Amino acid sequence: MPNQLPTTYGQRLRIGYGWDSHEFKRGIPLKIGGVTLDHPRGLGGHSDGDVLLHAITDALLGAVAAPDIGSLFPPSDPQWKGADSAVFLREALQRVEAAGYAIANLDSTLILSEPKIGPHAGAIRARVSELLSIPPDAIGLKAKTPEGMGTDNAAIAHVTVLLEQRRNAAPQGRRSPRKQPR
Secondary structure: OOOOOOOOOOOOEEEEEEEEEEEEEEOOOEEEOOEEEOOOEEEOOOOOOOHHHHHHHHHHHHHOOOOOHHHHOOOOOHHHOOOOOHHHHHHHHHHHHHOOEEEEEEEEEEEOOOOOOHHHHHHHHHHHHHHHOOOHHHEEEEEEOOOOOOOOOEEEEEEEEEEEEOOOOOOOOOOOOOOOOO
């Protein structure tokens, strides 16, 4: 008899991946990771354009197989115009908690030509730590320049998150495994 996959999978750990990009525009503040950076151009988006928080939100939603950020907060809905991206992140965290998981750690990479992230990394890590209620040493934050990619007028964020099942909590929708025939 061919091998059959169990009806449950990856119950204890879940991995989520998210990414986002926005173009730089004049006349708007630059927000990355919930921190406003001093820069002459911000990131255009329907909300505040915070690429890092958007990518974190999508990584969390993906890890629990929830709809993505654009489905939950469509850019066509005027109520999200200029919205603080922390609102989106809170919704993703509620869905993670409702599914019975907690964040173990997060790793992120920002790709942008300017401003340099190094001088702001501590503040960004601290703000993300506060928003996610996880220690700063559970947050990886790296920045790269887009050398030769042709994306000098944009900021891009990639995020991977690891979720761990909370003790004494079963994820919603969990089914017991089928017994394999002998």
